[in-house]
Amino acid sequence: MRRWLAPAVCVLVVLVALLAPWVAPYDPDALDPLNAYAPVTARHPLGTDDLGRDLLSRLIHGARTSLAGPLIVVLAAGAVGATVAISAAWFGGWFDALVSRALDVLFAFPGLVLAITVAALFGSGFVTPVVALSCAFVPVIARVMRAAALRERNLPYIEALRVQGFSAWHICLRHLVPNLAPLLMVQAAIGFGYAMIDLASISFLGLGLQPPAADWGLMIANGQPSILAGFPQQSIAAAVAVVITVVAFTAVAERLATRFSGDVR
Amino acid sequence: MIGFVLRKLAGVVATVAVASLVIFGALYLAPGDPASLLAGGQQPSPEALAEIRERYHLDDPFPVRYRHWLTGLLSGDPGASMVWKEPVTALIGARIGTTMLLVAYASLVILTVGVTAGVVAAVGGRKVDQALTVITTVLMAAPAFVAAILLIWVFATTLSWFPVYGSGSGFVDRIHHLTLPALALSGGYLAYVSRITRTEVRAELASDHVAAARARGLPRWTVLRRHVLRNAAPPVVAVSGVTVAGLFAATAVAEQAFGVSGLGSLLVQSAARQDLVVVQALSLLLVTVFVVVNMLVDVLNAVLDPRLVREGVA
Amino acid sequence: MTLLEFENLRVSLGDRPILRNVTLSVAAGEAVGLVGESGSGKSMTVRSVVRLLPEGAAVTGAVRFEGADIASLGAAGLRRMRSRDVAMVFQDPRAVVNPVRTVGDFLTEVLRDQGVNRADALRKAAGSLSEVGVDDASRRLAQRPYELSGGLLQRVVIAAALLTEPKLILADEPTTALDVTTQEEVVAILDEQRRRRSVALMFITHDLELAAAVCDRIAVMYAGEIVEILPADRLHTEARHPYTRALLGSRPGTVPPGQRLRTVPGVPQSALTAPPGCVFADRCPHAEDRCRDTRPAFRGSAACHLLEEVR
Numbered sequence: 107m108r109r110w111l112a113p114a115v116c117v118l119v120v121l122v123a124l125l126a127p128w129v130a131p132y133d134p135d136a137l138d139p140l141n142a143y144a145p146v147t148a149r150h151p152l153g154t155d156d157l158g159r160d161l162l163s164r165l166i167h168g169a170r171t172s173l174a175g176p177l178i179v180v181l182a183a184g185a186v187g188a189t190v191a192i193s194a195a196w197f198g199g200w201f202d203a204l205v206s207r208a209l210d211v212l213f214a215f216p217g218l219v220l221a222i223t224v225a226a227l228f229g230s231g232f233v234t235p236v237v238a239l240s241c242a243f244v245p246v247i248a249r250v251m252r253a254a255a256l257r258e259r260n261l262p263y264i265e266a267l268r269v270q271g272f273s274a275w276h277i278c279l280r281h282l283v284p285n286l287a288p289l290l291m292v293q294a295a296i297g298f299g300y301a302m303i304d305l306a307s308i309s310f311l312g313l314g315l316q317p318p319a320a321d322w323g324l325m326i327a328n329g330q331p332s333i334l335a336g337f338p339q340q341s342i343a344a345a346v347a348v349v350i351t352v353v354a355f356t357a358v359a360e361r362l363a364t365r366f367s368g369d370v371r
Numbered sequence: 372m373i374g375f376v377l378r379k380l381a382g383v384v385a386t387v388a389v390a391s392l393v394i395f396g397a398l399y400l401a402p403g404d405p406a407s408l409l410a411g412g413q414q415p416s417p418e419a420l421a422e423i424r425e426r427y428h429l430d431d432p433f434p435v436r437y438r439h440w441l442t443g444l445l446s447g448d449p450g451a452s453m454v455w456k457e458p459v460t461a462l463i464g465a466r467i468g469t470t471m472l473l474v475a476y477a478s479l480v481i482l483t484v485g486v487t488a489g490v491v492a493a494v495g496g497r498k499v500d501q502a503l504t505v506i507t508t509v510l511m512a513a514p515a516f517v518a519a520i521l522l523i524w525v526f527a528t529t530l531s532w533f534p535v536y537g538s539g540s541g542f543v544d545r546i547h548h549l550t551l552p553a554l555a556l557s558g559g560y561l562a563y564v565s566r567i568t569r570t571e572v573r574a575e576l577a578s579d580h581v582a583a584a585r586a587r588g589l590p591r592w593t594v595l596r597r598h599v600l601r602n603a604a605p606p607v608v609a610v611s612g613v614t615v616a617g618l619f620a621a622t623a624v625a626e627q628a629f630g631v632s633g634l635g636s637l638l639v640q641s642a643a644r645q646d647l648v649v650v651q652a653l654s655l656l657l658v659t660v661f662v663v664v665n666m667l668v669d670v671l672n673a674v675l676d677p678r679l680v681r682e683g684v685a
Numbered sequence: 686m687t688l689l690e691f692e693n694l695r696v697s698l699g700d701r702p703i704l705r706n707v708t709l710s711v712a713a714g715e716a717v718g719l720v721g722e723s724g725s726g727k728s729m730t731v732r733s734v735v736r737l738l739p740e741g742a743a744v745t746g747a748v749r750f751e752g753a754d755i756a757s758l759g760a761a762g763l764r765r766m767r768s769r770d771v772a773m774v775f776q777d778p779r780a781v782v783n784p785v786r787t788v789g790d791f792l793t794e795v796l797r798d799q800g801v802n803r804a805d806a807l808r809k810a811a812g813s814l815s816e817v818g819v820d821d822a823s824r825r826l827a828q829r830p831y832e833l834s835g836g837l838l839q840r841v842v843i844a845a846a847l848l849t850e851p852k853l854i855l856a857d858e859p860t861t862a863l864d865v866t867t868q869e870e871v872v873a874i875l876d877e878q879r880r881r882r883s884v885a886l887m888f889i890t891h892d893l894e895l896a897a898a899v900c901d902r903i904a905v906m907y908a909g910e911i912v913e914i915l916p917a918d919r920l921h922t923e924a925r926h927p928y929t930r931a932l933l934g935s936r937p938g939t940v941p942p943g944q945r946l947r948t949v950p951g952v953p954q955s956a957l958t959a960p961p962g963c964v965f966a967d968r969c970p971h972a973e974d975r976c977r978d979t980r981p982a983f984r985g986s987a988a989c990h991l992l993e994e995v996r
Contacts, residue, residue, distance in 0.1 A: 211390055214387075215654075216620035219638070223394065223651075225642050225643075226647060229645075306516070307514060326517070326520055330523065333520070333523055333524050342521075342524065345517040345520050345521065349512045349517055352514075353508060579777070580780060580783045586767055587772070588763075588765065588767030588798075589764075589768070589795065597786070601783075601786070605785075676784075677829060678785075
């Protein structure tokens, strides 16, 4: 049962996000000021917020942006990071040195600072933080991938393939990339949790999605004044959603990591 | 060793130099007219725009403008905020003490509790280890803003031991005010440091030189102190250092959540109002702090484990 | 006088046997070589003397040091024995000397723990270093392990072993990790020093000739059992067990140049897969039915059913 808990939670969250319009009991943006701060009842399983919107529906719809953001970040950062890393390891020489320097500089920007700076320039929203965070994740993934690609490239079988006259493309795409794919997958899976936390932080700071969007980070921030008024449901529900999702995805990622560590290292 | 430090220092200078170019150059990648961006998100009059173009030398070629900005920074004058109508140095000066205190407070919590928990998990047996693993797993998934919300909820409604809003004045009052922000900030990092410590201590416990020390009849505590902890220290220091370096940026969340007036909240508020002069200066400052702290950690590590210096040379 | 005695020692890890039945005694000042292939249980035999076995290892039978059962030692007694009576020299000096501490720290820490003051401990350490042929002792004491070559570092380990004036040294393949050229030197120093102080030695190696050169007696191990024990000087003439003879025959130099080297046929047996009968039966060229069905008892110097038949 424990073995299946984390994957089951992941699947559930993803399904809820995909099917949000059908699963959610209410329109997440429907205002009902007369029914603000409704307590937990059968009609409103999580109560309502300060504008009378149904919290469960908002939470369900919030799963969409809250999952899509980190997914795009790890896909983009993974694709760019792996490409850069493998070409750097393959070509070596000045290209590798240049890439390594560039990664070092990018590394000097803490993800949050980069995202805030970019938000200041390009304005807040969904796209800006996702792009900024993707940039911040590239060096993290690229470093690991470059080290692995270098190790792999220096293995005798690559030399053997070259001697047999296979092209660099063939060796890279048919041998190097497939052999590094498990490591990339693990990196992306681990990054997903971090990306989710970072994106939610940016939303929380008011530099991501703007009201009235239903997004978990935003819901936590917007619910903060209500806590002092004695209605913590909104913030707490969204916070719990973030924590459970991150724990579940990270647990699955770590299991992947231990499964693959045998053939990666 | 001196060569090692100098090489690291050169790396820091180079990285900060490139970072400054990126931060300054990014202004020109942004959509819209730099002048109206520099006006701080307001709708300025044509005269004001002209005044901004003049003050920021916007009609000069890029290298000249960059040089102006850089000389300003180096001479201690990064300009004035368009939103706050105050010099950036004054804005930073008023807040840097609070942020430093917050970072120091959080670092203290992270290092003492994190390292202790890690060592206890590694040597304390199966039950203790499992319990601590559960705690660290939850903490790692609870980012600062979640921890902040929970702390505010508990301390605003049930307990009133600590204030949930504001920075306080005077040392004791400030510590009192910064306790919850520091705790919110520490959680995830603390768990991370504890995990790394546990892994490193376990690796050392299983190593041949520790087995040899035991075979020589050294007392358990001596083996733990002189061989296990001493050898596990460099990686733990490295991770803790990176963590502390990252704290400066992470203060943004904790300061914003608890209404603390520090560099982090200044950065967020400036970004929200597109106050670019402040954002540029602050992000360069944060990047510099991050890089410098990382360098200090590298040097400290080289002192702890002289092999690192040699590898650096080879 | 018997210093160390193994009596029907069995060690298993979970349901996996590691040592199946080891009986052996070492007299004070005597050098005994333990010879066998990897996985035959040599290291475990030696490690059981200082109770340095893997976690969860189950031990039956007895190991007695100076007549006292080691299993009955308390924590303090065990530490006392480890720090004063028995010293170990391991295979890879790089792995066993703490890489971040100085050579001086390594040499003096046991003495310091015994209450010797720092200056005296350092002086003794320097003396011990010069006895094992390390020049410039005072400089070496301040160096760190990575600054020394493997051979030099192994001498440091030997110096540390001698420093506490033990009665027994356990040497677990002390030269395997070293360059061929330094191997002989290191063995010679170990041999010379232990003879001069008449310290007993258990010497693990897979090299029969080396064992014969250093030791008084040789015990040959196979799959967690001792199959033959012989005086070193009669190894070539009196080896009876087919495994010992196969080992003797598989060395380079026993066949004329150009001919194929002889090997012991088959795959080395581990204690785990050992059959109910003789552990060597599967690879033995002379094996008969009884070899596969019943375990041979130790008769004279060897455990074999066919001592009379095989000549």
